Amino acid sequence: MIDMIDVKHVSYQYGEKKVLEDVSFTVYEGEFFGMLGPNGSGKTTLMKLMSRELPLQQGDIFVYGQPIQTYKPRQYAKLVATLPQHTDISFGYTVKEMAELGRYPYQSSLLPRWTNEDEQTVTEAIHSVTLTHKQHVRLEQLSGGERQRAALARSLAQQPRVLLLDEPTNHMDVAQQFKLLNLLKQSGLTVVAIFHDINIASLYCDRLLLLKDGKAVACGTPRELLSESMIECVFETKMKRHEHPVLPKPLVTFIPFSMPHIDEGLxxxxxxxxxxxxxxxxxxxxxxxxxxxxxxxxxxxxxxxxxxxxxxxxxxxxxxxxxxxxxxxxxxxxxxxxxxxxxxxxxxxxxxxxxxxxxxxxxxxxxxxxxxxxxxxxxxxxxxxxxxxxxxxxxxxxxxxxxxxxxxxxxxxxxxxxxxxxxxxxxxxxxxxxxxxxxxxxxxxxxxxxxxxxxxxxxxxxxxxxxxxxxxxxxxxxxxxxxxxx
Amino acid sequence: MPKPFIQTFFNNYIVALIIAITTILLGISIGSQSIPFSSIWGTLIHTPTVPATDSQIIVSIRLPRVVLAFLIGAALAMAGVAFQGLLKNVLADPYTIGVSSGAAVGAVIVFFFHLYLPFLGRFTLPIVSIIFALITLLFVLLFARLAERNMAMETIVLIGIMMNAFFGSLISLMVALSGEELRQVIGWLMGSVAMRGWSYVSLFFPFFVIGSIGLFVHIRELNAFSFGEQAAASIGVHVLQRKLFILLSASLLTGAAVAVSGTIGFVGLVIPHMTRLICGANHKRLLPLSFLYGGTFLVLADLVARTIVAPRELPIGVITSFIGAPLFAILLFKSLRRKT
Missing domain, CATH: 3.60.70 (L-amino peptidase D-ALA esterase/amidase)
Known part of the structure; x- marks a missing residue:
């Protein structure tokens, strides 16, 4: 297994507030890696550090063994693409125009030439998110899920090695969620994603990182991590673990309240x-x-x-x-x-x-x-x-x-x-x-x-x-x- | 979905070019003394049959005026495109965000103090204007960011209003202190391309070329910025560096334009908006088409300004504001409605 991303002793604070404390983990090449944690556990900050949206304060992050701050913007964009939780769309652009932006790091800055390879990559990216029939439609006419997929097409056109996703399936209906996640799973890319839903994370992730109060609580396969005691400790909610009826995956169910006790005339x-x-x-x-x-x-x-x-x-x-x-x-x-x-x-x-x-x-x-x-x-x-x-x-x-x-x-x-x-x-x-x-x-x-x-x-x-x-x-x-x- | 005919028709460089040339010819032809197209043609190829007065008017009065109007219009429209793309704000143009006023203060200071910077000679005027434009722009951006991290459209426009008011009072103060001398400045402030001659064209042209090239090489970055700085960074745009280059180019165009023709408002708002309706938001087409239509628009506006109440002339800014302000109101209304 090749180390794709090495996060080593990363700490981060906004002013006085510590958001991350000595977080270390490794993501291997080709892995679908999930980050789980309650709100405020620092997962978005961690993601922003990996995408270089925030500068590192303490600790190091390596991509392919090289510290991320040493990459030039274009170099980094060829390795790592980010799909934010909420894609800002710009009015008046078509799906294809948005996807074409993904070729930016491959073009020279002074005399950019649009090559056949660029064209082909963009066409494939749009095809793989199944938006070919809508490639000339303007973004504002698309649904939320389609916009997210258009943004993904842009990320795929970057031909990155790693995709960073912050709750990628937010604002999507069930069918759209699974469509997108299946697509990512099949892409063979190394995917690092923040998940909101523990069960979706369990279904798709090879390994998970559990974060709480800015600390890495545990890192391992869903089967190892999704124990009742672990989840109850991290999410502070009572839950039961059970098995997916069809797939060999563990699922969790929360127990938010209890049923009234009945003594007589049961x-x-x-x-x-x-x-x-x-x-x-x-x-x-x-x-x-x-x-x-x-x-x-x-x-x-x-x-x-x-x-x-x-x-x-x-x-x-x-x-x-x-x-x-x-x-x-x-x-x-x-x-x-x-x-x-x-x-x-x-x-x-x-x-x-x-x-x-x-x-x-x-x-x-x-x-x-x-x-x-x-x-x-x-x-x-x-x-x-x-x-x-x-x-x-x-x-x-x-x-x-x-x-x-x-x-x-x-x-x-x-x-x-x-x-x-x-x-x-x-x-x-x-x-x-x-x-x-x-x-x-x-x-x-x-x-x-x-x-x-x-x-x-x-x-x-x-x-x-x-x-x-x-x-x-x-x-x-x-x-x-x-x-x-x- | 088939596009409306009008959209397809105007979304064409050749059409835009023909319209531009026609407008320029009309601009040369129409005036207190009407000049037939044949004379214009004759003058251009130096035929001796053209009356001397006609060719005199064409070469030293009408042509420089029309060319200057075209260049100024193109510059302001491109600056508007740049500001709107960079700030993700359809209400931004050199005038509405206060950059034009800043440049005007620079120009008035040059007049007021009879400033001549060493080695710059007569280029002192545009360069001081450009510096003032850039400083104003950086201040507006900094202020907006400090006030509100996500830089809402209205915030920037409010800051623009504030800047306009402040700079307006500064200029009034200088005008009042100078007495008669700067009275003419008031007319200039409203914007005009009248009686400038070739010297102003040559004063403006170098900055126009540099600024235009600066924006044309950043077409892909402008597209990237339209999706937000975060998205731009994620596809590998060197955000800070590219942003500075774009802002510098836009300031160059705005500052130099203000220095030679005063504050002509709303060109950078009207033209990009209309052009976007025609060709979409992709700067690959938006920028060149805004260039052509911006130039055309200002030549037309100048034509109207000098013919509508002939023999007197209106400041050209009156015409552009007359069209631009209502559009501004509509855009503001739309953006507020979208929020609620």
């Missing part, structure tokens, strides 16, 4: 003829395999709907959403499952001690499966016969605790099936579940924090017992009804 069970409904007094965070609202989401309504045995639908999810709407539920706040079992046979289990939790299970074991021997089975389409488990916990679960709660509940269910001697009809071995089981772990995310919910943690123990008991009861009721109907 959940209500409503039993209807064709469905079981649990409504919560506040949104619960849910991890589920439900048909509607699966994955992680916040929900206030939990529906276990009875469908006939021969229910077939190409798009079960859409049909379920229609069903929910018809019954006055908002699918955005609902976790919805289906079962062929009679929902009147639901079994509940409550724990109301140090730990408050509640489990509801409907069980049908006609299609029981032994997971250990399932590979012997030849059927590919799952036939109905379902154990649906709802677990509600009044407490704050970490993401790991959610997953452990899921494991604990599943193990308890499997054990209940074992103890009830439920047999996989095809393999004639003890079943561990059915082929279409579904589960939802819901937590109020208030009160006690549970970092873990494994089988021997306090919450795990209670949870396992409740699931085990409710599943057994549900199987009994199912068998009883089957016996009656026979």
């Amino acid at each position: 959940w209500h069970v409503k039993e209807h003829e064709t469905m079981l409904v649990v409504e919560t007094a506040k949104p619960f965070k849910v991890l589920s395999s439900a048909l509607v609202g699966g994955g992680i989401r916040w929900a206030t309504t939990f529906v276990n709907r009875h469908v006939p045995l021969d229910y077939r639908c190409d798009d079960a999810e859409q049909e379920m959403i229609q069903f929910l709407r018809q019954h006055g539920f908002d699918e955005q706040w609902t976790v919805g499952m289906m079962t062929a079992v009679d929902v009147k046979d639901v079994a509940f289990s409550f724990v109301d001690e140090d730990i408050r939790l509640f489990v509801a299970v409907t069980a049908g074991v006609g299609n029981a499966v032994d997971s250990a021997n399932a590979w012997r089975r030849t059927d590919v389409v799952a036939s109905p016969g379902t154990i649906n488990t709802f677990v509600f916990i009044d407490g704050h679960l970490s993401e790991a605790a959610f997953v452990q709660a899921l494991m604990t509940a599943t193990e308890a269910k499997a054990k209940a099936l074992c103890d009830k001697q439920v047999v996989d009809p095809q393999t004639n071995t003890i079943a561990t579940g059915t082929s279409t089981d579904s589960i939802a772990i819901a937590a109020s995310q208030q009160g006690t924090c549970y970092a873990y919910a494994g089988t021997i943690t306090p919450v795990g123990k209670q949870l396992a017992r409740a699931v085990y008991e409710a599943t057994q009861t549900a199987i009994d009721r199912y068998r009883k009804r089957k016996g009656e109907s026979r």
Whole structure:
């Protein structure tokens, strides 16, 4: 890796006010380097020192190993181009005329000649910011994002090695932001940019510099730096880190306020003829395999709907959403499952001690499966016969605790099936579940924090017992009804 | 978007040149004694058939007057272009920012003290004017920057008004102290190209050439400065050095123009503005076209000044202000409206 920019022990003060204190870092060639920090952390001053808009007071900045103050203006403009936060536009100039200015450092001052190379570079620069169709339009007729891109075309026409950007995507809409940043990312230039938005910085930057009160707090990859403690320390706001759902990038989410605590009547069970409904007094965070609202989401309504045995639908999810709407539920706040079992046979289990939790299970074991021997089975389409488990916990679960709660509940269910001697009809071995089981772990995310919910943690123990008991009861009721109907 | 015909028509050097030549011919032809174009042509190629009086009027009265008017107009228009580009301010021209008044004080001081600097001879007058113009300009810029870092348009214009008032009173004082002697200065102050002859043209010409070249080699820098000093610096313009060169060239043009023809206001405002409407803001076209149209404008203004109330003459500054002041008002109004 070649050092592109070396900032060494740079301090700066406006009058008495210290803005930068002993800041050092290195930017490598080809890097997308981001600078993050709250307002007044000195990032703009640092940028202005790098662009030579401000003279150095203490410390040194090297570009390609040479102190920046030793470059002549034109030499420096061939190496470093600056795109300020706000581009001053001048009325009456066209996009192309603006971009042509970028060739200034390449032309002799006395007898400037416009060469083919100049022309070609400008054409390419305008093309790469996708303004070719507007190159003869005057700047004042462009949108803010287009003006910023025109300014970028000027910077690109300079053919610099480094681009310095001060919040380049300010005043741009989302699409324009990403268009510009993708363009920069693809350009292969060394980019040093101030970012306002931590998540955009995380998405695009190879490395980040965190600044606070004029000091460099840390420098490293987004994955290294964007820890909850680090960001909370620098930005003085509570936050959580999570992962981008599609890209391998960390993201942060701020927690500016907390939800009110509710003690009484946290959940209500409503039993209807064709469905079981649990409504919560506040949104619960849910991890589920439900048909509607699966994955992680916040929900206030939990529906276990009875469908006939021969229910077939190409798009079960859409049909379920229609069903929910018809019954006055908002699918955005609902976790919805289906079962062929009679929902009147639901079994509940409550724990109301140090730990408050509640489990509801409907069980049908006609299609029981032994997971250990399932590979012997030849059927590919799952036939109905379902154990649906709802677990509600009044407490704050970490993401790991959610997953452990899921494991604990599943193990308890499997054990209940074992103890009830439920047999996989095809393999004639003890079943561990059915082929279409579904589960939802819901937590109020208030009160006690549970970092873990494994089988021997306090919450795990209670949870396992409740699931085990409710599943057994549900199987009994199912068998009883089957016996009656026979 | 097709451009209007008028825009395309005037955005053409040949058209501008033809208009300029036609105007010059008209300027020579029209006057208390009308002279046919044929005589002008005849005089230029020395045909003996032209009446002696006609060729006398052409060579020693009309031609130097028209040429001087053209050069002064071109100089003031270019100075206006330079100030506007450098200050990013459409309201700036040598007159509105007070530089013309500063130069006028210099000129009046030369008259008042019968000043002759060693080795300079009769060039004392333009050189002192230029020095005063430059000092005034630097003072205005410094003052504006101290008052308000971003140098708002109105700030500079307010400072210009202040300078005009101050210098005006200085000149009045000198005129009052000198008695009859400088009474003629008042007429000169309003601006005139009358009765100057070739000697004034030769007095002005060297400065005109140097100042024009100074601006023409800075066309790209003027474009860069139009986007702000920061942008100019970022593309590699040596800001301080280039700015000084441009200011010096503009002062040269303004100071010398004032020295020979008095304070002719608003030429540097009207012409760049109109030209910008025609060709856009790119100085590559704006500067040469302003040169041609500025010259044309002042020849026309002079023509009007000496014919409209003939046999008497109006100061040429009356005509230019009559057109320039309302335009100034419109531009000021627009810039204030844009802010709110």
